[in-house]
Amino acid sequence: MHRCVSFAVASVLASTLLVAGASTAQGAAFPVDPGPRVDGRPITGSGQNLPPIADETYNVGPYMAPQVEAYYTGKAIQQDRADVALAAWRWVRDWVRANCGSTPEAVRACRATVVFDVDETLLNSYSYSLAQDPQFTFNPTTWNEYVAACDYSGISQTRDLYNRLIKLGVYVALVSAGSKDNKPFMVKCLNEHGIAAWDRYIMRGEKGENLSDGEWKATQRKELERKGHRIVASVGDQVSDMSFGHLMHGFLLPNTMYYLH
Numbered sequence: 001m002h003r004c005v006s007f008a009v010a011s012v013l014a015s016t017l018l019v020a021g022a023s024t025a026q027g028a029a030f031p032v033d034p035g036p037r038v039d040g041r042p043i044t045g046s047g048q049n050l051p052p053i054a055d056e057t058y059n060v061g062p063y064m065a066p067q068v069e070a071y072y073t074g075k076a077i078q079q080d081r082a083d084v085a086l087a088a089w090r091w092v093r094d095w096v097r098a099n100c101g102s103t104p105e106a107v108r109a110c111r112a113t114v115v116f117d118v119d120e121t122l123l124n125s126y127s128y129s130l131a132q133d134p135q136f137t138f139n140p141t142t143w144n145e146y147v148a149a150c151d152y153s154g155i156s157q158t159r160d161l162y163n164r165l166i167k168l169g170v171y172v173a174l175v176s177a178g179s180k181d182n183k184p185f186m187v188k189c190l191n192e193h194g195i196a197a198w199d200r201y202i203m204r205g206e207k208g209e210n211l212s213d214g215e216w217k218a219t220q221r222k223e224l225e226r227k228g229h230r231i232v233a234s235v236g237d238q239v240s241d242m243s244f245g246h247l248m249h250g251f252l253l254p255n256t257m258y259y260l261h
């Protein structure tokens, strides 16, 4: 299970839907500052994320459904994803050119690594949240059915980023708080959406059950570093995909459906 059963918060969100930076609508990805847990690492995003209203995972719930639907079915989210993916590409390309060299072999040899989250980063589960009753809530049973059926849609912007990075020679690690029990389904589904050839795919099991998603993901990146990986970027849709260090730069894709602590 990758997120808790809904925690009703929609009324709190009506006036504060988006994380820092949203008040200045911009056409491109820009620096966002979600606060101290990012441990001083720069984060580039679109501003289209839910705020941390408590130390809790939550789903936006049905009251914001019209706004969330308008964003997910409109052009803005496509542009936001493209802007963040482009910013990530430029950052990683420039870093490896400056620090590793220009051939895939050289990039590989210097162990440049990019960490990707999966849900709402490489695969889009909007159709899941939309179909729940009430809308934009979470239920572990319907979630597991959704995953097993691979009802996700793809996210072309990050799929293209992912494949360009592999061609560049970087190591790619998928780090997902999704349950290990679903891994066979997820592998098949990612492959069906043009995502393959990763070096590592780490999912959450029973170990570290007391950690938040953000803490658990940081321990996984730390472990990658211990094995010699240099984590040039972490690409995700949650601040918890890029909190507590062990990365150089975070790239935050939009998600106005749920917040993972």
Ligand SMILES: [Mg+2]
Binding pocket: 117, 118, 119, 120, 121, 236, 237, 238
């Ligand atoms: Mg995610």
